[in-house]
Amino acid sequence: MHKLVLAALLVVVNSACAQNNEALDCKYTDRVIEDIAIPLDGKLVEKRESVDPNSDEPVYTYTILFQNQDSMKVEQKFCDMYNMSVTYRMKHLDRKEFDASLNRIKQIADNAKQDYQLKAPLSAIVDMTMNQRGLSLGAAFDVGLPSQAASSNENVEHSVSFKPLPTSEAYAAELGFYFGIGGE
Amino acid sequence: MPKGLLRPVGVSGTNDVRDVRLVQMYLNSFAGSFAPLALLDEDGLIGTKTIAAIKHFQRNAVGMRYPDGRVDPEGKTFRYLTMYFSEVEQNAVEQVLVGASPKNQPEPVSNETVNAKAGLNNLIVSYGDIASERRIVDPYSIEVIKLALKESGMNRAVITSTFRTPDQQARIMLKNGKKDLKAQFRLYGANGDKVLRVYADNKSKSDDEIVELMKNAIVRLGQSGQRVSKHCVGTEEYKKLNIFDIGVNSTRAVCKGFNIKKFTSCLNDLVSEGYIEKLIDETGKSNSCWHIEIKPNKKPLQEYAKGSILKPIKYVSEG
Numbered sequence: 060m061h062k063l064v065l066a067a068l069l070v071v072v073n074s075a076c077a078q079n080n081e082a083l084d085c086k087y088t089d090r091v092i093e094d095i096a097i098p099l100d101g102k103l104v105e106k107r108e109s110v111d112p113n114s115d116e117p118v119y120t121y122t123i124l125f126q127n128q129d130s131m132k133v134e135q136k137f138c139d140m141y142n143m144s145v146t147y148r149m150k151h152l153d154r155k156e157f158d159a160s161l162n163r164i165k166q167i168a169d170n171a172k173q174d175y176q177l178k179a180p181l182s183a184i185v186d187m188t189m190n191q192r193g194l195s196l197g198a199a200f201d202v203g204l205p206s207q208a209a210s211s212n213e214n215v216e217h218s219v220s221f222k223p224l225p226t227s228e229a230y231a232a233e234l235g236f237y238f239g240i241g242g243e
Numbered sequence: 244m245p246k247g248l249l250r251p252v253g254v255s256g257t258n259d260v261r262d263v264r265l266v267q268m269y270l271n272s273f274a275g276s277f278a279p280l281a282l283l284d285e286d287g288l289i290g291t292k293t294i295a296a297i298k299h300f301q302r303n304a305v306g307m308r309y310p311d312g313r314v315d316p317e318g319k320t321f322r323y324l325t326m327y328f329s330e331v332e333q334n335a336v337e338q339v340l341v342g343a344s345p346k347n348q349p350e351p352v353s354n355e356t357v358n359a360k361a362g363l364n365n366l367i368v369s370y371g372d373i374a375s376e377r378r379i380v381d382p383y384s385i386e387v388i389k390l391a392l393k394e395s396g397m398n399r400a401v402i403t404s405t406f407r408t409p410d411q412q413a414r415i416m417l418k419n420g421k422k423d424l425k426a427q428f429r430l431y432g433a434n435g436d437k438v439l440r441v442y443a444d445n446k447s448k449s450d451d452e453i454v455e456l457m458k459n460a461i462v463r464l465g466q467s468g469q470r471v472s473k474h475c476v477g478t479e480e481y482k483k484l485n486i487f488d489i490g491v492n493s494t495r496a497v498c499k500g501f502n503i504k505k506f507t508s509c510l511n512d513l514v515s516e517g518y519i520e521k522l523i524d525e526t527g528k529s530n531s532c533w534h535i536e537i538k539p540n541k542k543p544l545q546e547y548a549k550g551s552i553l554k555p556i557k558y559v560s561e562g
Contacts, residue, residue, distance in 0.1 A: 083429070113436070113443075114428035139429045179326040187323055190306035192468075203434075203468030207327040214473050214523055214534070216432040239432030243472050 083115060085138035087241070093119060095133065096170040098163050100126045111136055127151075129160065130230075133167055140242035141173055145235065152223065152231035157196060158182035164236045175217075175240050176210045184208045185219050196232070199223065213240040245333035248321050252289065253297045253313035260287035261340060266314050268336055269324040270296045273304065300324065335517055339542075363389040371403040371493045379478070380405060381539035384485040387518045388535070390544075394512070395505035399498040403490030403532060404474055405481070409465070412475045413457035417442055417450065434469045473534065484520065485539060488532040510535065517542045 097103050105122040116138040123131040128150045136142040145164050149156055165181040177184060184204055194200045199222035209215050220235035250257035252266045264287035274282050283296055294312045297320070301310030305323045314320045325333055366389045370378050380402060388400055407415065416435070420427045420442050427439055438460045445453050461471050470476070474486055495501045503526055510533060513519045518541070523534035 111428070113439075114425050116429055140432060142432060144433070178329050183323070183326060186306065187304050187326060188468075190304050201467060201469075203464075203470065205327060205468070206470075210329055212523065216434060216470065218433065218469055237433050242432055243430045243435060 083138050085117070087137035087139075087141045088117075090173070091119070091135055091137050091141065092170070092172055095121065095135075095167060097121075097123055098125075098166045101131070101163070114138065125163070129163075131163065131167070135171065140239050142237070142239040143168060143171055143173075144237045147234040147236070148224075148230040149232045149234065150230060152196065154196065157232075157234070158186075160234050161185055161236075164234070168236070168238060173240055174211045174213055175215060175238055178208055178210060181219075181236070188219070196221065196223070201235070209238070211240055214242060215240055216242075245330060245337055247325070247333070248314065248316040251313055251315050253294055254311060256289070256313055258289040263287045263289050263293065264340060265337070266297070266321075266324065267293060268339070269328075270300060272327075273300065273324075363393055365398065366392045367399045368392070369399065369401055369497075371401045371490060373402065373405060377405045377407075379481065380485050380487050381482070381537075383539040383544070384487070384535075384537040386544055387513060387537055388489070390518070391506060391509040391513055394509040395502055396500045397494075397498050397502065397506060398500065399494065400489050400506075401493035401497060402487050403493050404488040406476050406478070406486060407472065407474045409458045409461040409475065410454065412461055412471055413438070413454045416457060416471075417453055431471065434464050434471045437464065438471055483538065485537045486535075488525075488530070488534050491526050491531040491533075507533065518544075 101123045102125075103121060104124050105120075107120045109118045109120065110116070111118050114136075116136050119135045121133045123133065125131070130148045132146045134142075134144045136144070145167060147160050147164055149160055161182040162180065165177060168175070168177070168181075188202060188204055189195070189200075192200070192202060194202070199220075201220035202218060204217045204219060206215055206217075209217060215238065217238040218236075221232065223232045224230050248262050248265060250259055250262055252258055252262045256262075264285055267283045267285045267287070270293075271282050271285065281292075281296075283293055297314055298310040298312045300323075301307040301312070301320055305320050307320075314324070328336065363386070368385045368388045392398060392400055416427065416431075416438055420439055424439065424443065428436055431439065438457050441457050441460045442453055445456055448456075461475065464471060465475075465477075474488075476484075476486065491503065507524055507526065510519060510522050514522050519535060519537055520541075521534075521536040525532050525534055
């Protein structure tokens, strides 16, 4: 996989973020990779640093566009916990595209280099979860993934969501993935 | 590298005892995660119950509309059966198979024998400030903790947290949210944040009304497999997997020979040995505890004998 390292391009550090890290004594600060590697067929179009108004946690947000015109928004939020949220918008929806999107999401999660490793391809874990819960791509869902699907020495919370976008002209569906480690 | 399944199991399969037993063990690992899949005897004998369980798994987990009741070594059913097992965990499962052959199988030992031979009777695992209805940690789990006490040269441990009902979880989150809501948003993951937002959006209501709304949100999340806290589980689920914290300060206050590093090291050894499912070392965090998850009776406790199940105490590393 080609890794696009963006360190040289993104040297501007948001001072508010840095101050917040210090003020909050965030234990994850040194464990977060600021410039995550982007999958080969993707291109980073925006990176933002901000502060979550609910928690004052630093947030890194990346927007990635893929060659097939799918888009992905990745958010790393961290302090007492490390949280990664991915919102993936699919241009076309079928089972093959759905699985391919999950594989791209897994690449991003792996590239974050946290103490979180899925034991199988995300597409297979989601498939089994959908089968167990009687879910299909015909309707929206938001479900937790089994804790035993991931290895970690920390507390893990992870989930996947899906919703068709029938009124959108740009995208057919939106896929969400979240994992958090640490915390309560 | 795990050997996996060597020959087909189930309808028209070769059904070697070793392979059937392996499939039965993996099927049993899913028991309770989706109903109704009853526990199978892990006897290595193929029969109607095992075939029915294979078909149930194929229909409800693999997604086969027409399950064939057969598990092939390279097939999707076996891949899905082992999906939540890392290579190391699959090796551990296969080790149990080797150890369980009639000539290698040790005699089962009762808790009383383990206690008497190991001198565990004098060790105490007690509860801290926990309501009686939540003092339901299985005796097996208590024995496992006693082994860690014995190995680390300590004599007491105090359980400071077990499970929380949605109502209790809501009350804790409301109480702490009132003190410092932002800190609570940092402490909880996405599921907890959804519940905290219920509080944030309803501050003008009475505490009882807010708790009810938060509790409902926790229950709804639970129905879709989303847990707010690692302690927030139902009693039936809890009986299958005991989740509890041993408090550092509570234990230090009553324990002779208290040693954080040795006790942590022994708990880690019990994880490696397969007695403890998960250990989260939170001794350096604000809640200062060992978070422990144990499946009752998962692995029989062996006779402690002269030496140690783990290591002789003088060799216990301090990490």
